[in-house]
Amino acid sequence: GIQVEQSPPDLILQEGANSTLRCNFSDSVNNLQWFHQNPWGQLINLFYIPSGTKQNGRLSATTVATERYSLLYISSSQTTDSGVYFCAPRTARQLTFGSGTQLTVLP
Amino acid sequence: DSGVTQTPKHLITATGQRVTLRCSPRSGDLSVYWYQQSLDQGLQFLIQYYNGEERAKGNILERFSAQQFPDLHSELNLSSLELGDSALYFCASSVDGANTEAFFGQGTRLTVV
Numbered sequence: 001g002i003q004v005e006q007s008p009p010d011l012i013l014q015e016g017a018n019s020t021l022r023c024n025f026s027d028s029v030n031n032l033q034w035f036h037q038n039p040w041g042q043l044i045n046l047f048y049i050p051s052g053t054k055q056n057g058r059l060s061a062t063t064v065a066t067e068r069y070s071l072l073y074i075s076s077s078q079t080t081d082s083g084v085y086f087c088a089p090r091t092a093r094q095l096t097f098g099s100g101t102q103l104t105v106l107p
Numbered sequence: 108d109s110g111v112t113q114t115p116k117h118l119i120t121a122t123g124q125r126v127t128l129r130c131s132p133r134s135g136d137l138s139v140y141w142y143q144q145s146l147d148q149g150l151q152f153l154i155q156y157y158n159g160e161e162r163a164k165g166n167i168l169e170r171f172s173a174q175q176f177p178d179l180h181s182e183l184n185l186s187s188l189e190l191g192d193s194a195l196y197f198c199a200s201s202v203d204g205a206n207t208e209a210f211f212g213q214g215t216r217l218t219v220v
Contacts, residue, residue: 090205090206
């Protein structure tokens, strides 16, 4: 099956800093989603982004499907951004999750 | 609120027992997915249904089974529970199960003691 690698595995930032999270995947995909899992365990949809670039407030994402990677940008980070960020490429069979990036934003 | 409803939110049960987790998809969504999140395995795909039919199967144990009913809600049955089955179980739904965005419920946290 498809292999999904996320980097870095852990990231600690000072409030106000910017960051880039990366997701590499091994096969062609139909689409790709980014999620934020908050400290209460909820999986919150961030982006549905098969290709190209999307922006939502302080967050933006870029997927280059032909090169099999996606990036999530977080600007001016806030403490509420803390949690785990997952990318999940979709093949014909399923949405496969990476192991996530644990983000901690310090006040 | 994603619109996907899972019940119960928490469940504590003993080894060897059987439990049923329930999921109501978002209005208009025909496909339901089940995922298991444990500390050592991450988020693992279990099974997908589309309009009542099984569409894809992942790492689902033989002790586990699922179904999607005519009203599109789904149930995940876990039997002969072991300590290692303790995990967060998520249900997700999407319109077509292939090329549309999936939305996740809040999860059911299962603790087997």
